[in-house]
């Protein structure tokens with residue numbers, strides 16, 4: 001099967017989707033596939049990535065169709081192949097006949113005996129396209145491309161804008177740049193982008209939003225460390241933490257190091273960057289090196305103070321905690337398939353432990369910024385309300401006149417939640 005054929009891209013994407021259906025992590029699966037195929041041309045990489053990510057973003061839509069046509073479960077690879085093929089069929093209806101032929105070829109490559117099933121289902125779908133629209137609209141998981149428990153949580157937590165939040169979670173993610181204030185200005189970067197023919201606009205917090213994603217090699221100044229790729233919503237962290245020259249600062253959950261780098265670009269601080277996962281901690285070092293920045297990087301569980309803390313309090317702490325990542329699901333669409341409702345209280349319990357441990361290391365008068373990329377209240381507002389109830393020496397330190405800032409995902413940025421806490425004594 002030639003590497004530049006649609007059948008090949010369908011086969012590889014189906015293998016990745018099948019990995020997620022069986023409980024695997026998409027990023028790990030994709031990286032393993034790339035290292036097994038180092039000679040893939042950019043076009044093959046792009047096609048496999050697009051088919052896989054887009055199919056997984058469509059959670060529930062393909063299954064709503066398949067429920068009507070499949071009377072017995074299929075091997076996971078074939079189920080995944082049908083999901084990928086249905087996504088492609090909807091995107092390019094004019095090329096439907098080629099798609100069916102290529103999907104049958106991709107099926108034959110793995111399970112030759114069942115290629116007739118793939119052929120039959122896809123041809124039935126083509127014949128009955130009009131009816132399918134109705135089925136899909138009637139199915140809530142298909143309509144919002146999200147598991148039902150997730151839809152219900154978002155609807156409960158955001159009664160006014162739950163639909164917009166769910167819809168934004170299914171868009172293609174935007175690409176934004178952070179300007180390294182030590183080496184360039186926003187104006188320099190905007191001018192260089194314009195000269196390179198890359199349309200972009202500057203957002204309120206200085207992030208530069210590209211009209212379309214581009215490979216980093218095309219970005220003027222990327223190799224020299226003038227710019228980094230960072231979502232615009234994440235670029236509020238350094239500003240709202242507000243560290244100034246000479247302060248002792250902790251980034252307690254640091255990898256891959258985007259926010260650490262931003263803190264160091266803005267002020268001459270003494271930064272400790274902690275990370276639990278040694279492989280991810282190595283990425284903090286690589287990212288800081290590219291930008292010519294330095295921090296004390298430690299591999300540790302931030303909750304176990306005796307393993308990493310020297311007893312000197314911090315002036316400011318960034319707690320960018322592990323969370324459901326429900327605000328960045330369009331970048332990691334496997335999350336919708338892998339997470340369960342019961343995982344959310346587990347994340348909340350872990351976040352509470354992290355907050356309680358870090359609070360002990362903050363100096364009186366110091367500031368802690370709590371950040372999640374979640375849209376669920378249990379990890380956000382309710383987490384902070386419970387923290388304030390447990391800690392009489394804590395108060396919220398308003399961000400732009402509000403106690404906290406919820407940034408639901410939009411076309412311009414991912415979804416985040418920020419709360420700033422001050423230690424009274």
Ligand SMILES: C[S@@+](CC[C@H](N)C(=O)[O-])C[C@H]1O[C@@H](n2cnc3c(N)ncnc32)[C@H](O)[C@@H]1O
Pocket residue numbers: 234252253254255256257258259260274275276277280300301302303320321322323354
């Ligand atoms: C949301 S990510 C941080 C993103 C990072 N701040 C950035 O902007 O690049 C959370 C990180 O916390 C790490 N982590 C999870 N539990 C931790 C713990 N108990 N102590 C330290 N790091 C932890 C995870 O491995 C993950 O890398």
